[in-house]
Amino acid sequence: MSESSLTCDALLRKGTITIAGESPRLDAELLLSYVTGLSRTSFRAWPERQVTASEAKRFEALVQQRASGHPVAHLLGEQEFWSLPLKVNVSTLIPRPDTECLVEAALGLPLPDNARVLDLGTGTGAIALALASERRGWRVLACDAVASAVELASENARRLDLPVTMVLSHWFDNLPAGRFDLIVSNPPYIASGDHHLGEGDVRFEPASALVAGEDGLDDIRTIVASSTEWLNAGGWLMVEHGFDQGDAVRELFLQAGLVVVETRRDYGDRDRLTLGQWPG
Numbered sequence: 001m002s003e004s005s006l007t008c009d010a011l012l013r014k015g016t017i018t019i020a021g022e023s024p025r026l027d028a029e030l031l032l033s034y035v036t037g038l039s040r041t042s043f044r045a046w047p048e049r050q051v052t053a054s055e056a057k058r059f060e061a062l063v064q065q066r067a068s069g070h071p072v073a074h075l076l077g078e079q080e081f082w083s084l085p086l087k088v089n090v091s092t093l094i095p096r097p098d099t100e101c102l103v104e105a106a107l108g109l110p111l112p113d114n115a116r117v118l119d120l121g122t123g124t125g126a127i128a129l130a131l132a133s134e135r136r137g138w139r140v141l142a143c144d145a146v147a148s149a150v151e152l153a154s155e156n157a158r159r160l161d162l163p164v165t166m167v168l169s170h171w172f173d174n175l176p177a178g179r180f181d182l183i184v185s186n187p188p189y190i191a192s193g194d195h196h197l198g199e200g201d202v203r204f205e206p207a208s209a210l211v212a213g214e215d216g217l218d219d220i221r222t223i224v225a226s227s228t229e230w231l232n233a234g235g236w237l238m239v240e241h242g243f244d245q246g247d248a249v250r251e252l253f254l255q256a257g258l259v260v261v262e263t264r265r266d267y268g269d270r271d272r273l274t275l276g277q278w279p280g
């Protein structure tokens with residue numbers, strides 16, 4: 001490799017072309033920053049800065065993996081959610097910005113300072129940890145049916161020093177007895193035949209975190225039907241769902257006896273979550 005091909009600028013230009021896709025320059029910057037420890041702003045301030053040949057080689061290997069579709073979050077082993085740096089791996093869904101709408105909505109509910117909160121299917125722990133970081137008095141329990149996800153979420157809790165209890169349970173199946181003031185979930189909600197499953201990051205994420213039967217509603221049906229046995233009177237249920245599932249999910253909430261049922265939109269102005277209250 002010649003000297004001039006070892007500048008940040010040259011590597012980023014080449015990486016951007018190789019990666020192509022939706023956000024190639026950003027992806028290249030994130031990968032180069034990961035490999036070199038240099039900040040993304042430094043690439044603009046000092047584009048001619050040289051990296052070592054071994055850094056350039058590692059960067060180029062990551063660029064190749066990104067070009068073949070591997071999610072940036074998997075290559076970095078980390079994804080930010082609600083300003084929390086979360087470790088991610090192939091055992092769970094990569095946290096999405098849209099799920100921050102659910103966190104925001106949950107924080108806006110009229111709940112006691114010492115609310116008992118449950119996050120079903122926590123994956124990386126994203127929602128539970130975000131809530132615990134904002135409400136120090138809340139007692140947050142999170143579960144996942146996948147042991148490696150529980151391990152990952154527990155590690156994230158430890159690293160962030162947030163008091164969330166993580167347990168292995170398929171939805172409510174193995175939870176300790178008790179009732180909650182708030183139950184939240186970002187369950188799988190993609191229909192098994194959906195063509196999106198063959199595109200982008202989801203190709204590298206586990207089907208168990210994405211797919212829920214023919215209409216994508218199997219898990220939401222299970223969660224909503226059981227939720228009333230686990231909610232305190234006046235407690236809230238809130239689930240994320242697909243942009244075209246709002247009507248169906250509100251109907252499920254109403255059938256279960258939940259009231260004040262409402263669907264809210266995500267940052268892209270699409271239906272994304274539904275909430276309702278258990279009158280008891």
Ligand code: GLN
Binds near residue numbers: 093096188189190210
């Ligand atoms: N929002 C994700 C996607 O469409 C799916 C998340 C989920 O199934 N919970 O990529």
